[in-house]
Amino acid sequence: MKDEQKFQIIAHAVMILLSVFAILPMILMVVSSFTDNDVLIAxxxxxxxxxxxxYAYEYIFSTGNSVVRAYGVSxxxxxxxxxxSLTITTMLAYTISKADLPGRGLITFVxxxxMLFNGGLVPTYIIxxxxxxxxxxxxxxxxxxxxMNGFNIMLMKSYFVSSIPTEILDAAFIDGAGETMTFxxxxxxxxxxxMATIALFAGIAYWNDWMNGYIYITKxxxxxxxxxxxxxxxxxxQFLSQSSSNVQNATAGLSAIPLASxxxxMAAVGILPIMVMYPFVQKYFVKGITLGGVKG
Structure with missing residues (x-):
């Protein structure tokens, strides 16, 4: 019992230390965003x-860029x-979790x-x-x-196989329920x-995505x-910073921009919604990852 207590103390101490290392950079980021730019540089x-x-937040919200509208779009x-994404992933994962599904092996292979190969950016863009x-x-x-993200599908499929007893599904079929009602x-x-875990993965991916807008939104x-x-x-x-010596009065305009802060x-504005949402789904996230990764 004493050895177990020692292990628990050491494990909790290590996790607390790792948590501090993860939280401190975020706190420093937020504090730096509220720091005067000249003081931050000096x-x-x-x-x-x-x-x-x-002033950094005043600059972001008052430079003619509709941050509020962008938040709405996001x-x-x-x-x-x-x-x-959650609907498609759940339905496909449940389908391939059926051992008697014709062509199950081929669908799983695809x-x-x-997850390993893709067509590349140019063919994707053209299509x-x-x-x-x-x-x-x-x-x-x-x-x-x-x-669909292949990892999400396989993770959810593993959950269906390992965490939902087949006896319950068989009992539902005996009572007259079809596949749709059982599902x-x-x-x-x-x-x-x-589902909360996959929703968190998909939500973070959509919120943090900038590549699609960078490539496909040009006008x-x-x-x-x-x-x-x-x-x-x-x-x-960055353009103003690099071109300040070649553009008339650019230096004066550049001095009014809080480059560092x-x-x-910007980082705080982008990450804030995720930080607010995560605590509400954390318990489902941990449980879903643990159970979904038991077996494939």
Missing amino acids: EGYKFWPSKWSV IVLTLVGTIL IVFS YTNVFNIKNTFAALLIPGLL WKIVIPLSKPI RTDLYSVQNLLNRMMQNI VRMA
């Missing part, structure tokens, strides 16, 4: 700066994308193959723009990320942990997500 990053300032994209015509539309942000009335209620800046908008603002700042503010 004194470096501190947890308690000598001078506070909100929220709608994340909600719609997560719901659709899913696993997609989406010339065949599906999604360029400069909301679908350009949604569809490329909607195609909605029995499988879905028993799969909340893994409709009103469709920029918050990540695309912040990326464009950073590119503009605005980077921290």
Whole structure:
């Protein structure tokens, strides 16, 4: 018993230390975003700066860039994308979890193959723009990320196989329930942990995605997500910084931009929703990962 207690103490101490190492950079990022830019450059990053300032956030929200609209686009994209992705992933994972499914091995092979190989950026771009015509539309942000993630499918399939007793499903079939009713009335209620886990994966992927907007949104800046908008603002700042010696009065304009603190503010603006949402799904996330990875 004493050895077990020692192990628990050491394990908790290690986890607390790792948690501190994970949290401190985020705290430093937020504090730096509220630090005066000149002080941040002169004194470096501190947890308690000598001078506070909100000018970095004023710059982000008052430079003609509609951050509020970009937040709206990101929220709608994340909600719609997560719901659709979770629906498709759950239905496909449940299907291939059936041992007697004809062609099950081939379908599983295709899913696993997609985890290892893809067509590349150029063929993907040509297909989406010339065949599906999604360029400069909301679908350009949604569809490329909607195609099922093979890892998520296999993780959920493992959960169905290992954590949902076949006896319950057999009892439902004996009582007259079909596959659809069994799926909605029995499988879905028993799969909340893994569904919350997959929803978190999909939601984070959609919220953090900037590549689709960077590639497919070339004219409709009103469709920029918050990540695309912040990326464009950073590119503009870098352009001014590199071209300040060649552009008339650029130096004066550049001096008004909080180059150091605005980077921290952009990071805080982008990560804030994820930090707020994660505590509410953490218990499902841990349980879903643990049970879903038991066996394949």
